[in-house]
Each structure stands twice: as structure tokens, then as C-alpha cells.
Amino acid sequence: MALAIRVKKEKAEEVRKLLLKLNLIDPTHLPSSNDDFIFFPIKKSIDEKTKQDIAKKFDANFVEKRMKRKLIQKFSLPHFDMIGDIVIFEIPKEFKDKEETEKIKAAREIAENILKQHKNVRLVAMKTGGVSGPYRIRKFEVILSRGDNSTITIHKEHGCRFKIDVAKAYYSPRLSYERRRINSLVNDGETVFVPFAGVGPFAIIIAKSHPKSTVYANELNPDAYKYLEENIKLNKLSNVIPIPGDARDLAEKYSNKADRVIMPLPMSSDQFLDVAFSLAKKNCIVHFYYFTNSISAAEDVVKEAAKRFNRKIEILESRLVRDYSPEIIEVVVDFKILD
Known part of the structure; x- marks a missing residue:
């Protein structure tokens, strides 16, 4: 009682x-x-x-x-990414060093609670490693599903739909705000380049909102490129030009064409700043995403590259995008190329 x-x-x-x-x-x-x-x-x-x-x-x-007892979880649900009807979570720190059987038991409990609380979720997977390799592939293990273990899903964001196989191509719902922010800065009629375009979120959201703009979307991963092409059709767009292959190949063919360059490859975008400078018209704006330990360090990378390639720039805004790990943050530096 x-x-x-x-x-x-x-x-x-x-x-x-x-x-x-x-x-x-x-x-x-x-x-x-x-x-x-x-x-x-x-x-x-x-x-x-x-x-x-x-x-x-x-x-x-x-x-x-006599009153019903409240069910109290042994641990709270961890943060997770929801991509379409798929959830990918990271096991809490207190279980990372446990024996495999105990870790799997905890993972199943988390997955059961996610499925119970989110009726629209079909499949729950546990992250087993970081995003890695030139194709930016997530490492994860499927823990539970509602009977369909397919890793292909449709994700909706800002009025657009994106088909993706999360086992073969990278997509981060955590960048949703950034995609909306950049989209709001674009002027209709701009020529926009998105190297490292993935399945097309930046490119397609911008193209749909700005029908007079032309958006060039480049992707190295052949699976991601396949979904990029599908997503252009899925969203009924004619102003996105998909380009397969290495971003370095853009520099010569599209030199001096870009009003705006978006660089969503934070682990190595510093290695492609020369490509951005080559693509840029006068007063082109570049959005440079970078993993670092401080905002000022990311700005220094941009300033040093400009000096190295003899270009004049103006930093417009720098901001924290997200915490990536206890030591690393993702930063975006928006800068204008003045010459």
C-alpha cells in the first residue's frame, strides 16, 4: 500500500x-x-x-x-541518431569495459526500450566504431528489429526525402540545423558546390529551396553516389548536377565557377582547401567544417591556407557545431574569398 x-x-x-x-x-x-x-x-x-x-x-x-509502481530503468537511454525508421545508439560508458555477454544484455535492454518508446522505429543498432575510411562508413551491429533487418530507410528533413543505406553511406541527422542555416544564407541564383555531398542532404535542400540556383554535388563513395542520384529523382529536382569521383578532380574543370562552397568533411576538409580556392569566384563564400580542439584553431587552419595559396579572405562567422568527443569538437568557419 x-x-x-x-x-x-x-x-x-x-x-x-x-x-x-x-x-x-x-x-x-x-x-x-x-x-x-x-x-x-x-x-x-x-x-x-x-x-x-x-x-x-x-x-x-x-x-x-494500492497504486501501480512506476517502472524505473536501471540506466537512462543513451543519446542516439534516428535516421528514418532506424536508430543507432552508443553503449553507455559504464558498459564499454564489461564482458561481451553483459554488454549485449545491456544493448538489448536499451534497444527494447527504444522500440517500446518509439513506435515509428523499425530497427535498432549499436555503434561499434567510428566513421572510417574514404567512403565514411559507420560501424554498427543490429541489436533488435520489428522483423525487417534491412538497413535501407527513407529519412525526411526540411521538406525533402532521402533514401539511404546506413550500412553503406554516411548520414548525420545532427547536422540538420547546419543544413537549415546554410540554406537560409543562399541567394537564389547562386552556383553552389558541395564536395563530399554524401546522399545529397546539403545539395538537395538548397536546390529545392532555390530553384534558380545550380548545385554541383560531388561524392567519392559509389554507394552514396547511387543514392544521391536516386534522391535527386525522389525530390523531383533538375538543378542538382551529380558528379562522381574524387573532389580534387573538380578544381580544374570547374575553376572560378562557385558563388558558394560547402565542405562537410570535418575529418580532412583542410586537405581540400586548395580545391575550394580553385572553385571560387571573387567574393565566394566557403563553409569549412573541421574537427579540432578550439574554434580559433580552425580559423588558423583557414588563415594559413589562404596565405599559402596567396588568397585574401574575410572570416564571417565561426561557431561550434557539436561536441564530437571529450577532446574534439566540430567547428564551422564561414569565410569569404575576396579576390
Whole structure:
């Protein structure tokens, strides 16, 4: 049996707020109700004077009542990426060094809770390593699904749809804000280049919002490039030009064509700043994404590259995109090429 306060429904919200303020609600049980009353579970440590004051003020009664226990998780759900109907999570730190059987047991519990709480999720996978290789592939292990283990999904973002196989191509929903931010900066009619375009999120969102613009989307990974082409059709666009292969090949063919260059390859975009300088018209704006330990360090990389390639630049804005690890952050530096 649990201690509860019985209060008329019309006074329930006022009582609830007071109980929360006084930290008197028992977190191990759930409230209940009948036709006329709400029953809030109360901590048995409440003193008699407080009980009397609340009962008098709200015409309430304290009773012993059988109440449902609240299910308390052994650990909270970790942060996860939701891509379409697929979730990829990272095992909490407290389980990383455990034996494999204990780690898998924890992973299954997390996956079960995700499926229980998110009815639109079909498959749950656990991250087993970082994004790696020239094709930027995620490493993960499927833990649970609702019967369909396919890693292909459709992800919706900013009015666009993206088909992707998360086992073969990289997509980060965490960059959704950045894609919206950059999209808002583009002027219709610009010529935009997106090397490292992946399955096309930056390119397609910009092209759909700016029908007079031409967006060149380059991708090295053949699987990602296949989905880039599919996504252009899926979103019924004619102003995205897909280009397969190495971003370095853009420099000569498209020299002095870009009003804007977007470089979403934070692990090695510094190695391609020469390509951005080559693509750029006068006053071209570049969005440079980079893994580093500080914003100023990312700005220094851009300034040193400009000096090395004898170009004049103006840094417009630098901002933290996200924490990547305890020591590393992802930064974006927006800069204009003045000559």
C-alpha cells in the first residue's frame, strides 16, 4: 500500500504543483483517478502539520491506497541518431569495459526500450566504431528489429526525402540545423558546390529551396553516389548536377565557377582547401567544417591556407557545431574569398 492524497479533479493541477514544489510526490508510484478524484502518491516522510495544512486548504484526504509502481530503468537511454525508421545508439560508458555477454544484455535492454518508446522505429543498432575510411562508413551491429533487418530507410528533413543505406553511406541527422542555416544564407541564383555531398542532404535542400540556383554535388563513395542520384529523382529536382569521383578532380574543370562552397568533411576538409580556392569566384563564400580542439584553431587552419595559396579572405562567422568527443569538437568557419 502507498500513501496518497485524494483531491477533487478541479483542484488537482494546483495540488500537483504544490506537491512538486515541496518535493512530496513519491516517484516510485503512479497517480491514479476515478470519476471524481485524482490520487497522487505521497512520500511517507511528510510531516503531520504539512498534511493537515494541505488537507484543509484543498479539502483533500490522505489515504492508504494500492497504486501501480512506476517502472524505473536501471540506466537512462543513451543519446542516439534516428535516421528514418532506424536508430543507432552508443553503449553507455559504464558498459564499454564489461564482458561481451553483459554488454549485449545491456544493448538489448536499451534497444527494447527504444522500440517500446518509439513506435515509428523499425530497427535498432549499436555503434561499434567510428566513421572510417574514404567512403565514411559507420560501424554498427543490429541489436533488435520489428522483423525487417534491412538497413535501407527513407529519412525526411526540411521538406525533402532521402533514401539511404546506413550500412553503406554516411548520414548525420545532427547536422540538420547546419543544413537549415546554410540554406537560409543562399541567394537564389547562386552556383553552389558541395564536395563530399554524401546522399545529397546539403545539395538537395538548397536546390529545392532555390530553384534558380545550380548545385554541383560531388561524392567519392559509389554507394552514396547511387543514392544521391536516386534522391535527386525522389525530390523531383533538375538543378542538382551529380558528379562522381574524387573532389580534387573538380578544381580544374570547374575553376572560378562557385558563388558558394560547402565542405562537410570535418575529418580532412583542410586537405581540400586548395580545391575550394580553385572553385571560387571573387567574393565566394566557403563553409569549412573541421574537427579540432578550439574554434580559433580552425580559423588558423583557414588563415594559413589562404596565405599559402596567396588568397585574401574575410572570416564571417565561426561557431561550434557539436561536441564530437571529450577532446574534439566540430567547428564551422564561414569565410569569404575576396579576390
